[in-house]
Amino acid sequence: MNPNGRTNFSVTWTTAAQAMANMMHYTDKKQHDLVDVMGYTGLAFRLNIHAETVDIGGPYASFDWGATFSRGMRNLGFHCKSMGTITSPPVPPTLQELEEGLAFVQKSIDRGIPVMTWDLFTPEFGVIYGYDDDSRTLRCKDNWKDGNIPYTKLGQGQIGELFLLGIESSFDPDRRESLRDALEMIVDHARIPIIREDGQPFRNGLAGYGAWKEAFAARTVEAFANAYNVGVISDAREFASEFLRRVSAEWIQEDGIGAKIGGLAQDASVHYRHAADALVSLRGMFPFPQGGEPNQPGQADRAISLLSAAEEAEKQGVDLLESMLTVLQASLGQPSTAPSRPIQRTYP
Template sequence: MTIERDWSKTWTSAAAAIHGAVSYTDKKHFTLTEVMGFTGHAFRMNIDPESINAAGPTSFPGGYILRRNLCNLGFTSCLADPPAPLTPDKVERTISLVQQSLDRGVPAIAFDLFTPEFGLIYGYDDDKQQFYAKDHAKDGTLTYAQFADPKIDLLFVTTISESLPHSKYETLRMALSMIVDHARGKEWTHVFGDKFAQGLAGYGAWINVMKLRRADEHGNAFNISVIADAREFAARFLRELAFRWDGSNVVERTVRKHAGDAAVHYEAVAVAFGQLRELFPFPDGGQPKDPVTADRAIELLQQAQEAETKGVEQLEQLFHFMKEYYSEIWVN
């Protein structure tokens, strides 16, 4: 099964920003599909168990996840996340971090530039005291003072420092580690604690909200759009893996098998979410509190849950297998 769509855009702004920044480095060959897959963003699900709030998809410890993401792709990185109220010293050091990255020719990843999503700062001008920035809402400027006055309770910036040689084994193994940890609810959540249901547990939380007819129209539709988009990338990413790992050694054969099997399951997840998306179009979100509609949503969520559970099992097996192999070229 092939999904026809624009593969250069995603609803997951973190992956879009990482892909955007990486495309200024020596690893510009990474496609958005690969970034979505190797960072694990194609496989995420973070559900607010009260009302499926729209904050779910971005409510993760950004510094931790983004730097791990960059590490998977073979980069060392820097982080600024000073809490508000900001001190002049922290503001200066954060601005300086952005400028150093730009001087190296790579945009800085920031949060809540024009909208509460991840975006990129791609230029600075000291004379005008302003940054040039872009996120999915806007391409424009913001002054250093505006940048230093965040609406969220911290000032967030991640920058790429060095690009390291990374074997494809390592990249895949690290990606699988993140994907499996997230699916099984083992990912570190920092300040968010257990406020959100992570990975496969998200389905149970979601179905429960639907049963209680408590889904927020806007939030429900937003979560569906983000996850539908992500799982389409997941399926495509796994198909590509199965296609590209075409060697004859046991590792290549095993990747091919598990990735191929998992792809089928993730395609089924994507199909179910596609139907949910039609039921609850963003931004209006349809009628998630209407009993008939909510029950239909529960059926689709159960289908997706079943398929994703099987998909995760495949990836888990692949992860445990991959942990044992390190060689870049293996003739056997």
């Protein structure tokens, strides 16, 4: 039996990863599954929380989608191209951008590969997998619906912004380089604060736990948004633990660096499982979409206790991931890239 207790890893709350996995199914790399996608893109390890409301946009706020998703897909052996820039507040696409986006979609579908996009039937990620010039419609699927939208609705969903990601080509990646790059993404996200130009109090990585606890302590949590974040993050940490368990199983029987990586991954998987357990308990308190009563004093205090448990487990997990990264960098003849002091990155 899987030590996580969870047996089904074929679906996820992280719709960006679900869309990428759906695209990969139509390539020469069908061996990759959703656990691989969640791990090698770093999405299983992300946390971004608004310190006042636990805003519903947290999981996909404060990072460059095109660059981040493309980098993650490269770790899986794909060169990708993205279109559209996500800003705060959202900016609707121009007519030229929509025409270029439609051509981009049609070109990929003509090659037999769906395109990842945003905000089709609901503000989540999905795929466009067909088109009809006669009816001028796109065939689309997200976590809400499988159906058609008119060409004119591309980039004109509930949010009103355009984002597309398509697979351009595939290659056979070096597994050490892929794992190293995934770990760099994960550790950077955990350690390095992103400062937003709009001043919104989102905090990423390990600092996100402190932001979450602040919102509960202030009794300013928005119930629907909190339930969504709990669902996404608890599910993600279950994937994180499973991904690390697989990495351990793959590497630990080897000599030298393999045994080191495997042992560290095994221990990290346990810590992420403990974090997932605490977050799954939180998910039970605040089910989506009802949301529960996050600002009721007893509920808030219990939530803070569970978040503290998840935070402590994840801190230990990140320490081990950093150790894995150091081993891999040394094996590849690279100096450690761990920052000697926190670096602030600005997000527009």
